[in-house]
Amino acid sequence: MLNQLQIIGHKSLNFFQRLGRGHILIFDVLKGIASLLPRPRLVVQQLYSVGVLSLIIIVVSGFFVGMVMGLQGYNTLVDFGAEESLGVMVALSLVRELGPVVTALLFAGRAGSALTAEIGLMKATEQLSAMEMMAVDPIRRVLSPRFVAGFISMPLLAAMFSAVGVLGGFFVGVGLLGVDDGAYWSQMQASVDIYDDIYNGVIKSLVFGFVVTWIAIFEGYDAIPTSEGVSRATTRTVVHSSLAVLGLDFILTALMFN
Amino acid sequence: MSTRITEIWVGLFVAGGIAALFMLAMKVSNLSTYKSDQGYDVTAYFEDISGLKVRSAVTMSGVRIGRVKEIVFDKNRLSARVTMEIEGEYDTLPDDSSASIYTAGLLGEKYIGLEPGAGSSDCEELSLDDSGEIKLDEKAGDCKPNNLKQGSEIKLTQDSLVLEKLIGQFISKFLSEDDKKEDTKK
Amino acid sequence: MDDKNTLVKVRNLKFARNDRMIFDGVDLDIQRGKVTVIMGPSGTGKTTLLRLIGRQIRPLEGTIEVDGEEVTTLSHRGLYELRKRMGMLFQNGALLTDLNVFDNIAYPLREHTNLSEELIRTLVIMKLQAVGLRGARDLMPAELSGGMARRVALARAIALDPMMIMYDEPFTGQDPISMGVLVRLIRNLNDALGLTSIVVSHDIEEASSIADYIYLLSGGKVVAHGTTEDLANSDSEWAQQFMNGKPDGPVPFHFQAAPYASDLNID
Numbered sequence: 001m002l003n004q005l006q007i008i009g010h011k012s013l014n015f016f017q018r019l020g021r022g023h024i025l026i027f028d029v030l031k032g033i034a035s036l037l038p039r040p041r042l043v044v045q046q047l048y049s050v051g052v053l054s055l056i057i058i059v060v061s062g063f064f065v066g067m068v069m070g071l072q073g074y075n076t077l078v079d080f081g082a083e084e085s086l087g088v089m090v091a092l093s094l095v096r097e098l099g100p101v102v103t104a105l106l107f108a109g110r111a112g113s114a115l116t117a118e119i120g121l122m123k124a125t126e127q128l129s130a131m132e133m134m135a136v137d138p139i140r141r142v143l144s145p146r147f148v149a150g151f152i153s154m155p156l157l158a159a160m161f162s163a164v165g166v167l168g169g170f171f172v173g174v175g176l177l178g179v180d181d182g183a184y185w186s187q188m189q190a191s192v193d194i195y196d197d198i199y200n201g202v203i204k205s206l207v208f209g210f211v212v213t214w215i216a217i218f219e220g221y222d223a224i225p226t227s228e229g230v231s232r233a234t235t236r237t238v239v240h241s242s243l244a245v246l247g248l249d250f251i252l253t254a255l256m257f258n
Numbered sequence: 259m260s261t262r263i264t265e266i267w268v269g270l271f272v273a274g275g276i277a278a279l280f281m282l283a284m285k286v287s288n289l290s291t292y293k294s295d296q297g298y299d300v301t302a303y304f305e306d307i308s309g310l311k312v313r314s315a316v317t318m319s320g321v322r323i324g325r326v327k328e329i330v331f332d333k334n335r336l337s338a339r340v341t342m343e344i345e346g347e348y349d350t351l352p353d354d355s356s357a358s359i360y361t362a363g364l365l366g367e368k369y370i371g372l373e374p375g376a377g378s379s380d381c382e383e384l385s386l387d388d389s390g391e392i393k394l395d396e397k398a399g400d401c402k403p404n405n406l407k408q409g410s411e412i413k414l415t416q417d418s419l420v421l422e423k424l425i426g427q428f429i430s431k432f433l434s435e436d437d438k439k440e441d442t443k444k
Numbered sequence: 445m446d447d448k449n450t451l452v453k454v455r456n457l458k459f460a461r462n463d464r465m466i467f468d469g470v471d472l473d474i475q476r477g478k479v480t481v482i483m484g485p486s487g488t489g490k491t492t493l494l495r496l497i498g499r500q501i502r503p504l505e506g507t508i509e510v511d512g513e514e515v516t517t518l519s520h521r522g523l524y525e526l527r528k529r530m531g532m533l534f535q536n537g538a539l540l541t542d543l544n545v546f547d548n549i550a551y552p553l554r555e556h557t558n559l560s561e562e563l564i565r566t567l568v569i570m571k572l573q574a575v576g577l578r579g580a581r582d583l584m585p586a587e588l589s590g591g592m593a594r595r596v597a598l599a600r601a602i603a604l605d606p607m608m609i610m611y612d613e614p615f616t617g618q619d620p621i622s623m624g625v626l627v628r629l630i631r632n633l634n635d636a637l638g639l640t641s642i643v644v645s646h647d648i649e650e651a652s653s654i655a656d657y658i659y660l661l662s663g664g665k666v667v668a669h670g671t672t673e674d675l676a677n678s679d680s681e682w683a684q685q686f687m688n689g690k691p692d693g694p695v696p697f698h699f700q701a702a703p704y705a706s707d708l709n710i711d
């Protein structure tokens with residue numbers, strides 16, 4: 001009984017310590033962004049490994065999700081004779097929800113885990129210590145550029161996901177199932193609002209990008225410097241950032257669309 | 259990988275992302291139907307606007323000609339003041355047009371529908387001439403009807419139909435009729 | 445000892461890891477311009493000592509002065525300025541794996557100086573020549589052997605011409621030829637550039653051949669110190685055991701543990 005209490009106490013202490021370290025870290029990382037201005041190369045390099053390398057999975061998933069939405073939406077709407085509204089349905093679900101959320105989940109799996117593993121291994125092989133001893137702050141040189149790249153990439157990837165998804169829905173709905181071409185676009189334009197839907201969707205993806213990248217670099221930097229520690233940290237990145245994305249999505253949706 | 263190729267890829271990535279955002283804005287959303295450059299504002303007072311929102315559509319004959327810009331409660335008149343922005347190209351709406359709040363479909367969005375009035379004008383003036391006859395004075399040339407313009411107010415308004423109120427009225431009407439019947443029976 | 449000639453002055457150093465005392469009152473003096481060797485059984489905390497001097501970790505108690513500055517209370521900025529004047533060679537090299545050999549050595553130069561690429565190239569090639577790896581400049585760290593990686597790391601540590609270099613076990617993993625080269629290199633760098641060297645090592649022979657002064661650490665304390673001859677002629681059991689590599693003596697071969705028999709459940 002007492003032992004169990006102790007375990008609970010130990011775990012919650014650990015949790016709060018990690019939370020504290022996470023907040024201190026993000027503060028330092030944000031401070032370090034200023035030092036990147038004379039070295040845009042560092043960010044470009046990371047935009048490549050965080051953004052460009054995630055491109056394929058995002059575009060392909062976006063197209064397939066759009067096609068499935070087209071198929072499912074058509075089957076539901078045709079019963080009400082409302083298949084003209086297919087474009088609205090596909091576009092709204094994509095820009096409001098699926099675009100930001102699915103992109104963030106894929107991003108956590110593709111780029112987040114890679115960031116954690118890379119930083120964790122740099123720690124395990126003492127590369128971060130070596131930088132410190134060379135009087136180079138690893139937070140500024142290693143973490144800040146990765147954070148900025150993640151924060152920039154996420155909304156761009158989510159926009160591509162939604163855009164490609166709308167095309168996927170078009171391909172299935174108009175191309176294969178015979179929904180009217182003009183109706184698909186015009187109904188969509190009449191119902192999708194630039195502010196309510198597009199802008200809020202972009203805000204969501206910015207928030208997700210911030211949180212996922214934050215978790216990824218923190219887990220890497222805080223990892224136990226062994227192969228097992230790094231592998232655990234990588235798993236934690238994917239699990240924690242997925243949960244964070246879904247939870248935040250609920251909160252943001254409640255704030256934005258009510 | 260050489261820096262150059264990395265940079266080209268990153269350039270493509272950023273351009274692609276911006277292009278996607280642009281497509282969402284122009285092709286998917288209603289941004290292309292915004293023409294807020296040279297619109298003019300008109301106001302109208304409603305007793306009940308429930309359900310109407312800022313940026314709701316303002317239509318005439320079913321065609322969208324503007325949007326709701328602002329909704330405030332006027333504490334002097336104890337009613338809601340709605341400011342609408344009408345697109346600049348629709349500058350020939352008669353100033354005695356009326357505004358009503360409608361619902362798209364049974365449970366859909368609220369919007370404002372304008373109906374054109376007959377049009378009034380200042381250019382016709384009734385006057386008594388020397389012989390005591392009533393005479394219609396026409397100022398030839400620049401005789402135009404008065405139109406809605408920046409700052410005009412639409413006087414004739416009809417409120418939003420609130421489903422609960424409607425049902426409430428319905429029920430109370432039935433009830434009172436029942437009461438009457440019962441009264442007559444007695 | 446003369447204070448002016450002391451570059452690193454450690455007093456009453458205490459440090460613990462998971463409630464286990466690693467250092468329990470260590471006093472050390474590292475003389476300027478000398479090669480000081482720190483020896484001790486595996487796991488006594490030699491690497492930890494170097495990290496404490498570079499303030500990658502902070503002690504529980506005690507003071508560490510480097511070049512007249514108190515390391516333990518130094519500001520962030522002051523610390524980074526001091527570190528520019530310290531070189532450190534990590535046990536496994538710790539090269540940046542996403543840069544090739546050339547860029548690894550150029551890294552501190554590019555970070556801390558405004559030298560032209562031309563000049564940086566010249567400097568890097570000179571450092572590579574010094575460690576005998578000029579031909580390996582385009583290799584990636586993954587393509588180097590452990591010994592080569594250590595030498596590249598040495599070239600990187602001396603890139604900024606620091607006032608002192610800390611070597612963490614530089615000799616392990618080197619073949620006899622490059623070992624001899626390294627020993628001479630450390631000595632020559634020390635004398636030619638007027639450096640101060642702290643060498644952590646197990647290799648009695650190599651270490652004693654370059655050491656001006658030796659500290660023996662064990663059980664969280666300095667158990668013996670002196671010049672090579674001092675230690676060889678000392679009648680301290682610690683010194684005798686270590687210098688002669690005897691398994692029996694005051695230095696236990698085993699990590700602290702419960703009695704063997706009780707661990708095997710034999711009573």
Ligand SMILES: Nc1ncnc2c1ncn2[C@@H]1O[C@H](COP(=O)(O)OP(=O)(O)OP(=O)(O)O)[C@@H](O)[C@H]1O
Binds near residue numbers: 462466489492
């Ligand atoms: N991160 C850590 N967490 C907990 N204990 C540690 C940690 N790092 C080192 N230790 C402990 O500190 C002690 C000293 O470690 P250190 O690496 O300084 O030894 P060392 O003298 O360099 O050994 P070697 O000669 O084998 O390199 C070891 O007993 C080790 O168990």
Ligand SMILES: [Mg+2]
Binds near residue numbers: 490491492535612
């Ligand atoms: Mg060690």
